[in-house]
Amino acid sequence: MKAETGNIIKDLSSENIDHFNFTRNCWYEAMRMEPPSTVSGASCFIDDVTIGNVTFPKDLGFILLFWVMHMDPTEWAYPTSFIPDRFDSTSPYFKRPDGAKRNSLSFTPFLGGKRVCLGKSFAEITTRHTLPLLFHYIDFQFSEAGQGYIPYHMGQVKTPEIFYNCVVKRLPKFK
16 A cells, blocks of 8 residues: 655645535534534523514523424425535525525524534534545445435434445555
8 A cells, every 4th residue: 555645634724624615514514414412401581582473481491402403394405315515605505495595593503602512613623624634544435335324313213324344545654
């Protein structure tokens, strides 16, 4: 096996990784389909609040169902399909199925604002630096023909298994 001649680690600067748009889109689509947490922590209103035509009384407890929000067919075309182009502003999948702009709260795997997940930035930066290395050094192939994304739903007892082979295609050159 031939050793890699370039220094990919040196070339993976934050500036270069910011241009890996497809990697970022895949990361976001994976977070949409499998959010780190499927529900938020419990919260409650300190005053009566009206949202749309619904009034929520003071002290009413609630949770946000991220997985349900991320699979809403009014916000996402083909919600159970893995389509990274949903996060590419030039793609028709970037908008809702009716062509309107998607609700800013339809994608919230880490929440946001003052209560954003403390690990959000760490997870994004780590993943965006690690994935290019994995795909540079390893080929991933399904071990059985016809495998790929298998839809399953919350509450399903067992997650479907997908078997794949990993073949090292380059050996890193260390000094």
